[in-house]
């Protein structure tokens with residue numbers, strides 16, 4: 001009996017390379033934290049907004065999408081923060097790029113292809129690689145992958161690090177192979193994340209302390225200071241939109257792809273499949289504790305590892321979800 005190879009993604013292989021134990025939790029056991037990572041949900045909101053913008057060029061439709069996605073903003077401070085930021089970011093984006101020098105060929109395009117043994121050219125019977133690119137665009141007859149990124153800081157270090165984005169290089173290879181579109185390079189579409197916070201105002205006590213302090217420092221023994229009131233949604237949105245009127249909040253970086261790099265990455269991908277099959281056969285997915293606080297925050301599986309796999313911790317904090325959520329929404333992706 002033949003079985004269909006298991007679908008894998010670059011995210012899975014990247015996690016396997018970084019910590020095999022985390023990869024086992026996510027892709028063998030299907031565990032995901034019940035509490036969603038706010039950075040991931042903001043990223044996916046902006047991806048949806050950009051997809052709508054690039055397919056319709058209709059800012060009203062984009063803002064309506066953001067409003068719908070953030071329906072709980074009145075009662076959830078985190079959602080309200082994302083709502084403000086996403087609206088201002090997309091308003092600024094529409095102003096920054098009223099026209100484009102590229103033609104959109106496809107958006108949110110999925111692909112799937114074999115992982116091949118570089119020594120023999122034979123396809124793996126255990127895994128295929130699937131993925132999704134944010135867009136494929138054309139400039140003067142050449143095709144480029146369009147990759148959206150949100151970044152806290154857009155500086156030389158950040159742009160330099162884009163070279164290490166192996167995912168997009170390997171995806172370009174698969175787009176070429178599975179969709180038959182030769183890819184010249186990648187356009188990184190980087191959107192800065194403003195750090196502005198909505199003013200909370202001050203409590204009566206805080207105001208009285210500040211007032212007393214000002215009076216003590218004043219030669220006349222008086223002050224005209226008034227209590228600072230919370231910043232309204234309109235005031236904060238205006239301040240954010242002013243921030244996003246700065247062209248430096250957006251950046252496009254074009255990188256050309258090297259064919260030699262494709263070969264190296266494909267060979268590495270094959271090696272990873274072999275190491276994974278070996279780990280599964282021996283049932284040994286070892287921990288890499290050097291990765292626990294990567295990105296300056298604990299790994300999503302830290303509570304499990306710290307409790308030595310306590311089943312109560314797993315039951316309380318995790319749920320089982322299908323792998324590769326990033327591919328799911330794209331079954332009928334539009335093509336232009």
Ligand code: SF4
Nearest residue numbers: 019022287292299305
């Ligand atoms: S907490 Fe550390 S050891 Fe455990 S899965 Fe995460 S990265 Fe690996």
